[in-house]
C-alpha cells in the first residue's frame with residue numbers, strides 16, 4: 456500500500472477465503488479494489504482505514520494463494536529450484552528455507568539433477584502438505600474454529616513456538632566433498 460523500503464511506510468495485508476479464486480478480478484485492478492472493499496465492508500478496528508488506503512494505493516498487489524507442484528524439476532540441462540520448482544505459499548511458510556536447501560543440494564548434485572530431486576522432494580512435499588494446517592489457522596471455517604484459533608493465539612507465550620513442526624527439520628543436509 457505504500458513505497459517499499461521507505462522508513463515511514465506501513466504495509467497492509469488483507470486476506471480472505473473464497474471457494475473459488477476470483478479469476479475475473481485478476482486482470483482488473485478496479486475489480487480487485489471493489490472486491491476487497493466489499494469483503495471487509497462493515498468490519499471494525501483499523502479495517503476501514505486499511506481498506507481506504509488500499510483503494511488509494513498505487514502499488515496494490517492482489518493474488519490468489521497458490522502452491523507450485525511440478526511433476527519433475529529438471530529437463531535436460533535445466534533444473535528449477537526454490538519457488539519456481541515448489542513454492543509452498545504462506546499457508547505453510549518455509550519458502551525461504553526450502554529455496555536455500557534446494558540451492559545447496561542442487562549445487563552439490565550439479566552433475567545429477569535426479570539425485571537432487573530425490574534428496575529433497577520428500578522434504579518439500581512434507582512441508583507443502585502442511586497447507587491445510589495453515590489454512591485452518593489463517594482462515595477458520597466456522598465461528599467455533601475462529602474462536603478456538605483466537606484463543607490459541609492469545610494464549611501463546613513464546614514466539615516462535617517452542618516445539619517446531621517435525622516437517623521443518625525432516626531433512627539432514629548431505630555433505631558434499
Ligand SMILES: Cc1cc2nc3c(=O)[nH]c(=O)nc-3n(C[C@H](O)[C@H](O)[C@H](O)COP(=O)(O)OP(=O)(O)OC[C@H]3O[C@@H](n4cnc5c(N)ncnc54)[C@H](O)[C@@H]3O)c2cc1C
Pocket residue numbers: 536537538539542543545548549550551552554
Ligand atoms: C510477502 C511474502 C512474505 C513471505 N514471508 C516468508 C517468510 O516469512 N518465511 C519464508 O520462509 N518465506 C516467506 N516468503 C516466501 C519466500 O520469500 C520465497 O519462498 C523465497 O523468496 C523463494 O526464493 P527463490 O530464490 O526461489 O525466489 P525469489 O526470492 O522470488 O527470487 C527469484 C529472483 O529471480 C529474479 N528473476 C525473475 N525473473 C528473472 C529473469 N527473467 N531474469 C533474471 N532474474 C529474474 C527475481 O527478480 C528474484 O530476485 C514470503 C513471500 C512473500 C511474497
